[in-house]
Amino acid sequence: MTLKTVAERVGVSSMTVSNAFSRPDQLSAALREKILAVAAELGYAGPDPAARTLARGATGTVGILLSPSLRYAFTDEFAAVFLIAITEELARSGLALTLLPPEGTGTVVPTRDVAMDGAIVYSCRLDADGLEQLHRRQLPLVHVDQPYDADAISVNVDDAAGARAAAQHLADVGHRHVGLLVVGHDDDPARAERSTQAERIRGWHDALDPAGVRTTIVAASAYDEDDGADAVRALLAAPDRPTALLCFSDARAAAAIRVAQEAGLSVPDDLSVVGFDDSPLARHTDPPLTTVRQDASAKGRLAAAALVEAIARRRTGATPEVSHVVLPTELVVRQSTAKPPAAKPPAGR
Amino acid sequence: MTLKTVAERVGVSSMTVSNAFSRPDQLSAALREKILAVAAELGYAGPDPAARTLARGATGTVGILLSPSLRYAFTDEFAAVFLIAITEELARSGLALTLLPPEGTGTVVPTRDVAMDGAIVYSCRLDADGLEQLHRRQLPLVHVDQPYDADAISVNVDDAAGARAAAQHLADVGHRHVGLLVVGHDDDPARAERSTQAERIRGWHDALDPAGVRTTIVAASAYDEDDGADAVRALLAAPDRPTALLCFSDARAAAAIRVAQEAGLSVPDDLSVVGFDDSPLARHTDPPLTTVRQDASAKGRLAAAALVEAIARRRTGATPEVSHVVLPTELVVRQSTAKPPAAKPPAGR
């Protein structure tokens, strides 16, 4: 059941049948009608996408590499918003999005073996196998929340500035000891240097260190929520506990609030908690979360648009153009932060 | 830069180079090493996936059709868990997952034009264009949370039984008037007849009607959370308000709890609220949500496994086999339900 089958049945060339499906302006309406009718009658669903892909050199799909695992990328509601924005922007160009598992099964490796027109690389270890394969294929690529690379199209968020604003807010209201809740451990400092998390940590320190605020860093597993809870519990049980907590994400902050409350601490009276992202969740914690807003939708939309453009550019043979977008952040003060309990006078503004 | 380029450079046939990449056992280790070395030197990344797809007849990708829109499918945390399970199960077979926008742009229609080995159809209107295109392509298909179709491989959840258990629980503790919070309006009763939502509504009625419990149904927009909030507000403001609320999902239930609390009602003392799904959220509402658990991971895993099997069967030419899985549900009683306020004695068990 191919184009040719239909062509013979109608008595035209296969090229004409191809045109009936793919370039309607190339034949008369009457003939097109007839061809489509015969195709429907034969149960021919349209040109085989695989063959079309080979002949045209375009697949209609772009990939997204989420590392270290899809599970991790999805656990946060925030990621869902980002993905939705990407799919919607891509849909405008008729492109579908393929989720690429970062590792293959040995024989099959999606990042190497799946046909696609380009890919988005999201928050992904730079040394991931998948990333290297994508590069080797010379696909148009857009990096999102990746360490800066002058040669790569990128969409990033001004994490450092957001973190700085959040930390400054705590310093301003008088906190003198702040816990920093981060995930995972990046043992390779070179790689970590410009990762999202490193940027946020840097931002926090940028504001806290000059103000002479003491910091205690707590690293929790990126995969295991309970591990994070345990870490916070331990931190809060210490005799010399911080009066505020800066968290890597809203999800972590929400969990921290629960732990604090279970430990009998009031938020924000005994402990201030700050999140990051302003995910939908942040509005609904009790108390509502002070956090740093970033626009996940814009991030997704811009990343997708940049990729679409890069793909178009490649197709037309235009010179590739590298763009770097940095999105702003904004501190959103809600009710999870207040001055520290044994209220020293606020460090003068 | 093709297989042939590499072949000429090494001085072997292109078939041998192909084997070096795809069937290592077909040539000597030494030659393979040499070929791979030359390929790396030339910057050849491996066989072109598009061409390979055409020649082999397999793409390494399966699609998922989420309707009416990806946005809707993603808004619920629950969907994320389901998708993660699918991707992980597919990854075991080296397959990637492509998110298919249900509508194309006119010229490009992913459900018709994207190459894939099969597809999962999830919670999707039966009359969706995308669905029809997939059927026409005769792809192996697995239906999830779709109305029953004897000819289609399906994975479903026993929604009716779960709903029945939830409603029975309310009847048992003495509620005599229950609100039913659903989303959207399925105006075509034939189609709605066996949809997930219709099943749940049926289950609710199965338990409530015989017990003589009065019901008030409230339909909220599937897209707009605020609309749902308004509907609940109106319901609770009525002079003769229900003493309990059965909700289509945990997300809706959580929103309803907030609305009730804003209206000065205590949950569960003034109003009992029941969710559906037992999404992670349900544990963290205040009070924790009584809900009906379904196993999203199992649903995703089984759907993916069924699809992988159907694809394998088609490839080997075995006769297709239609399977229908129905997963159980389980009532999880937490703190969002209690006996109604003007405590009549519980309707005897």
Next chain:
DNA sequence: CGCCCCCACTGTAGCGCTATAGAAACCGCT
């Protein structure tokens, strides 16, 4: 009436790879 242009359609040559069958070399054994 003749010229040219445009429309509607066709023929061919790939796109880059792999399946398949088969040739060549090599092995151990009688």
Next chain:
DNA sequence: AGCGGTTTCTATAGCGCTACAGTGGGGGCG
């Protein structure tokens, strides 16, 4: 030496489609 059996590599023929460069005929225009 001769033989089947294996291993290693090669030549060919597609996979199903589309780009591109035609061909021919009909119509507009001078």
